Amino acid sequence: MPDARVHDTPDTPPAPPCTLVIFGAGGDLTKRLLMPALYNLAGGGLLDQKFSVLGVDHNPLTDDGWRDDLTGTMESFTKDTSAEFHAERIDPRSWGFIRERLHVMQGDFSEEATFRDLAGRLTGNVVFYLAVSARFFGPIVKGLGKAGLLKQGDGAFRRVVIEKPFGVDLASAKALNETILAQGDESQFYRIDHFLGKETVQSILALRFANALLEPIWRSEYVDHVEITAAETIGVEERGRFYEPTGALRDMVPNHLFQLLTMVAMEPPGSFDAEAVRDEKTRLVTAIRPVSPQDAVRGQYAAGREEGKAVPAYRDEPDVAKDSRTETYVALKLAIDNPRWSGVPFYLRTGKRLADRHTAITVHFKPAPFTLFRGADGDEPASNVMRLNIDPEPGSFTGLNVKRPGPQMHLAAIESGFRYADFFDPAPTVGYETLLYDCMMGDPTLFQRADTIEASWAAVDPLIKAWKDAPVCLYPAGSPGPKEAEELLSRDGRAWLPLGKK
């Protein structure tokens, strides 16, 4: 089934002809996310007949071998309902379109010969996708620059998609920006954040700015506080080697959670022009007051139970130190120093092995005046709460007060809402479709600019420094997180919405 965006806009033009060079052809991201995304784009008629893929990897792959491997992986998605991409069947026409355009070359990212070989093979429009470990981002961009592969001319574009994590702190992010911008122009670099590929995240701007109902009340006069949660039930799985030096703060906050924050809190841009949107995002992130350790909680999962089954502690996961102090959970209270949000706390939390998988933004409004309803027991109007659900069941729900049926004026709290699935075809997309398409089209709106990335790291840098040798608060796997995170809100007279509330 085509991408929902494609389905709803049959006049969307195909991307211009281009070669997609994937560094990391044999890797996990390529198999699990990039290939399904290309398949969906092909199904939606969004790729040009002259589109092709050139994979690069140090493993000895052949065109036929790579095509067969990837065909096997695509077929496996029909059986695996827990995969990011799941389809009842793989459409032979859409997959055939991609399969016959797959080519691969063996090459080491740290050798000049790889880039010379590439230069001999490439002409015209090229998107280089760095589906590789972050330690290769700088060296690959340098290799491309040195081999002249980033020179644009005769109307042809050369663009580079850079995966996350983009740096590990402010200093390293600045250094990486300096390295890559020495080889090309900012407009050639597409720093990806897959949360921005989620339809529901993009829709936040439509919800806020296309509804006259919401925009006037989306500010400190009416909003009491905002909660952003990205809770996962999975543990660190096989990623211990990456996760140990990274932790939940670096893995999720300055990138994914801040992108959600910008969508919900930025000022209206003058237009949907990429730079207008990105200017407002940077302005918002710059207004985040650097987080102090008193306003943050770091946790790590201990052994626990999930769906009745025992699950190991983080410290017993593969490639994790027995005395690890890496956080698998983080909760923060943020202040945004601008006129719209002055005095409105933003509470963010994310963690692994929590009670529920649930990504949502919840806007808690200030209570309505009580006067009218005074005198009737239990009839204090509940504060209105608007919940924007992103995963797993996209939609939005608003808590309202109505009159309970009966002879007297008694209040009842109800919820009014909409589920995406009730209005739109549930398209099995992986989020990378829009991002790949936009990159080929030259639209960087959903990608992160150098200044936004640096401002995001600047906001969390004090915490990164303070947490260098700090202890973690343990929480049982399968629980809502450490009790200290509850206290972060209870000391303000507030509470997180319970995990699992849909």
Ligand SMILES: NC(=O)C1=CN([C@@H]2O[C@H](COP(=O)(O)OP(=O)(O)OC[C@H]3O[C@@H](n4cnc5c(N)ncnc54)[C@H](OP(=O)(O)O)[C@@H]3O)[C@@H](O)[C@H]2O)C=CC1
């Ligand atoms: N996997 C995922 O779900 C997600 C990944 N990402 C990001 O995407 C990027 C790629 O991740 P992932 O696919 O998991 O990584 P992998 O390690 O699975 O893939 C990298 C590929 O590059 C190969 N490789 C390693 N070193 C070299 C070298 N010197 N020269 C040539 N080839 C080499 C690896 O081969 P070998 O294994 O033999 O070393 C492997 O085939 C990372 O930045 C990650 O953070 C982002 C979101 C999700």
Ligand SMILES: O=C1O[C@H](COP(=O)(O)O)[C@@H](O)[C@H](O)[C@H]1O
């Ligand atoms: O980038 C990452 O994101 C995932 C969560 O993404 P989602 O789309 O599945 O919600 C997270 O599990 C992973 O640790 C992180 O690297």
